[in-house]
Amino acid sequence: MEDPSKTLFIAGGTDGIGLSLLALELKRAQYSKVFVLGRDFRKVDQLLSENDNTLSPARDRLVKVPCDITCLGEMERTLSSIGDNSIHDFVSTTGTYHRGKIADIEVDTSSGAGSDIVADHFHLNCVSIIHLIRLMIPKLVRGASQILICTASLATLARSPYSLQSATKTAIKAFIDTLRIELKGDTRVMNIMPPSVDTRIFAKGGDFRSTDDYQPPSRVANTMQYMLDCPYDICIPEILIEQHQFEVA
Ligand SMILES: NC(=O)c1ccc[n+]([C@@H]2O[C@H](COP(=O)([O-])OP(=O)(O)OC[C@H]3O[C@@H](n4cnc5c(N)ncnc54)[C@H](OP(=O)(O)O)[C@@H]3O)[C@@H](O)[C@H]2O)c1
Known part of the structure; x- marks a missing residue:
């Protein structure tokens, strides 16, 4: 390929x-x-400036797609500039993280600008990702494309205190399983379920644990390349990377 x-x-x-x-x-x-779709491109810019010799041709190949996927209108406008039948491989690692027991989840029920962490979590991790995939389907090259979504090991192995995370990842896994049937013959659909990985997703969610012992993101990225590189007649529908350690709640 x-x-x-x-x-x-x-x-x-x-x-x-x-x-x-x-x-x-x-x-x-x-x-x-x-x-590359995201909201904050500082790390992408840093990556491009790190090693000019290796990456300089990459600058011409990279197209930034600034977009907040929680805003459907913005996503529709942004993606409309990408031609139909033009994307071969679509990967999504968008997502957020929540840790906490159900009883400890506080929802502001006062009228006005109250915050509902449950709804917000589902909105990013499920609703927005489903809309993103839905909008991407016409952009994919029929008969020669693939979708690879990064869910989480929690999608098959529920854990506490990660109820929201387990729920949204399981829902997306079920969505992907159905998509695989619907797009059969046109687009290969795959799911990767990593364990805890050494990224800033925890800190962004207010969980300042040490992630030094977790697998590096490159381990997941290498596995994604393995899935994407498979010949079209071989589909690895999903890969679970085993959790190397379980935490005590
Ligand atoms: N790290 C782990 O331990 C782990 C384990 C299992 C599964 N996962 C899953 O793997 C995926 C990637 O995780 P990660 O650790 O790489 O997370 P990360 O470092 O926080 O990266 C998340 C990515 O999603 C983008 N994103 C978040 N909200 C967005 C929004 N509203 N609109 C557009 N883009 C948005 C971020 O873009 P900006 O920064 O530009 O906003 C960023 O590029 C997630 O779905 C996560 O749940 C992670």
Whole structure:
């Protein structure tokens, strides 16, 4: 599947696992164009400036797609500039993280600008990702494309105190399983379920644990490349990377 005219779209390529995949892909130059969707491109810019010799041709191949996927209108407008039938490989690592027992989840029920962490979590991790995939389908090259979504090991192995995380990842896994049936013959659909990975997703969610012992994001990114590189007649529908340690709640 080494076709230099292929295109890659990484939603979530601005940080963590997606950024690691971006770094690997820019180095091996397998794609003629790499689209990167996210909100904060500072790490992408840093990556491009790190090693000019290796990555300088990459600048021409990279297309930034600034977009907040929780805003459907913005996502529709942004993605409308991408031509139909033009993306070969679509990867999404977008997502957020929540830790906490159900009884401890506080929801502001006062009228006005109250915050509902349950709804917000589902909105990003499920609703927005489903809309993103829905909007991407016409952009995919029929008969020669693939979708690879990063869910989590929690999608098959529920754990506490991660009820919201387990719920949204399981829901997306079920969505992907159905999508695989619906797109059969046109687009290969895959799911990768990583364990805890050494990224800033925990800190962004207010959990300042040490992640030093977790697997590096490159381990997941390498596994993603393995899935994407398989010949079209071989589909690895999902890969679970085992959790190397279980925490006590
Ligand atoms: N790290 C782990 O331990 C772990 C374990 C299992 C599964 N996962 C899953 O793997 C995926 C990637 O995790 P990660 O650790 O790489 O997370 P991360 O470092 O926080 O990266 C998340 C990516 O999603 C993007 N994103 C978040 N909200 C967005 C929004 N509203 N609109 C557009 N883009 C948005 C971020 O872009 P900006 O920064 O530009 O906003 C960033 O590129 C997530 O779905 C996560 O649940 C992670």
